[in-house]
Amino acid sequence: MGTALVTGATAGLGLEFTWQLATARHDVVLVARDVERLEKLAHQVRAAAGVRVEVLPADLSQPDDVARVAERLAITGDEDGDDRRPVGLLVNNAGVATAQRFVDGDLGVELAAFDVMVRAVLVLSHAAAGQMTARGRGAILNVASVAALTAGGTYAAAKAYVRSFTEGLAVELKGTGVTATVVCPGFVHTEFHDRAGVDMSAIPDVGWLEAPAVVSEALADVRRGLVISTPSVRYKAASALLRLAPRAAVRAVGKYR
Numbered sequence: 344m345g346t347a348l349v350t351g352a353t354a355g356l357g358l359e360f361t362w363q364l365a366t367a368r369h370d371v372v373l374v375a376r377d378v379e380r381l382e383k384l385a386h387q388v389r390a391a392a393g394v395r396v397e398v399l400p401a402d403l404s405q406p407d408d409v410a411r412v413a414e415r416l417a418i419t420g421d422e423d424g425d426d427r428r429p430v431g432l433l434v435n436n437a438g439v440a441t442a443q444r445f446v447d448g449d450l451g452v453e454l455a456a457f458d459v460m461v462r463a464v465l466v467l468s469h470a471a472a473g474q475m476t477a478r479g480r481g482a483i484l485n486v487a488s489v490a491a492l493t494a495g496g497t498y499a500a501a502k503a504y505v506r507s508f509t510e511g512l513a514v515e516l517k518g519t520g521v522t523a524t525v526v527c528p529g530f531v532h533t534e535f536h537d538r539a540g541v542d543m544s545a546i547p548d549v550g551w552l553e554a555p556a557v558v559s560e561a562l563a564d565v566r567r568g569l570v571i572s573t574p575s576v577r578y579k580a581a582s583a584l585l586r587l588a589p590r591a592a593v594r595a596v597g598k599y600r
């Protein structure tokens with residue numbers, strides 16, 4: 344079934360992507376920073392799914408680490424003495440919440456988040472698209488957010504970049520056998536908000552999605568070649584409202600967390 348590379352594979356949506364892809368018989372390349380978690384997951388996936396698993400530790404806020412992941416994506420399978428298979432599906436999933444105000448916030452935190460959610464997505468998509476178009480097949484799945492449609496600060500701006508970038512990439516890839524899809528989830532129960540220390544208790548239950556449903560809808564949309572995937576009817580409706588609402592109204596909501 345081919346090889347999938349998942350960034351941010353150790354937790355939340357990335358962990359779910361890993362399991363759904365491995366149980367669908369994809370070999371997987373797992374990227375994240377926490378080596379212990381990566382090795383434990385690799386062991387579990389090999390034992391349970393019987394697929395090939397590569398562990399590729401990388402901090403995607405660091406350009407040298409991103410370059411190592413890009414080198415893995417560039418492998419076509421024709422290299423002498425290298426039995427690693429080409430990646431047929433790239434899932435650019437790693438991300439962090441920037442839970443601070445911009446003006447008096449820490450610029451280093453902003454730049455690291457930008458590098459993970461924008462720069463790494465750009466570099467890794469470039470490496471994957473080159474290798475995949477040369478082989479005439481493949482898919483790139485970038486994880487944005489419904490936040491892309493809001494005026495929710497630098498996090499929303501990063502996700503707006505990912506959404507727009509992926510749409511442009513999909514246009515450029517038309518007819519090559521390679522597709523690009525952007526998934527735009529609403530709030531999902533993962534480690535994301537806890538890691539950033541954000542209090543989400545004001546969000547009602549109806550606002551929350553679960554990772555298995557988000558991931559299975561996103562992967563189904565990739566298989567159908569959809570460019571924009573918005574999991575759940577609730578968030579399809581919310582996204583339609585956000586697109587139709589006057590921007591002044593969207594700005595009035597401002598930062599929602």
Ligand SMILES: NC(=O)C1=CN([C@@H]2O[C@H](COP(=O)(O)OP(=O)(O)OC[C@H]3O[C@@H](n4cnc5c(N)ncnc54)[C@H](OP(=O)(O)O)[C@@H]3O)[C@@H](O)[C@H]2O)C=CC1
Nearest residue numbers: 351353354355356375376377403438488530531533534535
């Ligand atoms: N949860 C939500 O409500 C929503 C999330 N999203 C997006 O979904 C994606 C996944 O988030 P989610 O699963 O919720 O978050 P989690 O916090 O649960 O998981 C984040 C993953 O990203 C990895 N990661 C974080 N920073 C880096 C880094 N510098 N380099 C490499 N890997 C890194 C983490 O692993 P490690 O720490 O080992 O590096 C972890 O595997 C993100 O892009 C997020 O913006 C979109 C909409 C809603």
Ligand SMILES: N[C@@H](C=O)C(=O)O
Nearest residue numbers: 488489490528529530
């Ligand atoms: N929708 C979530 C992530 O993108 C959030 O904004 O907390």
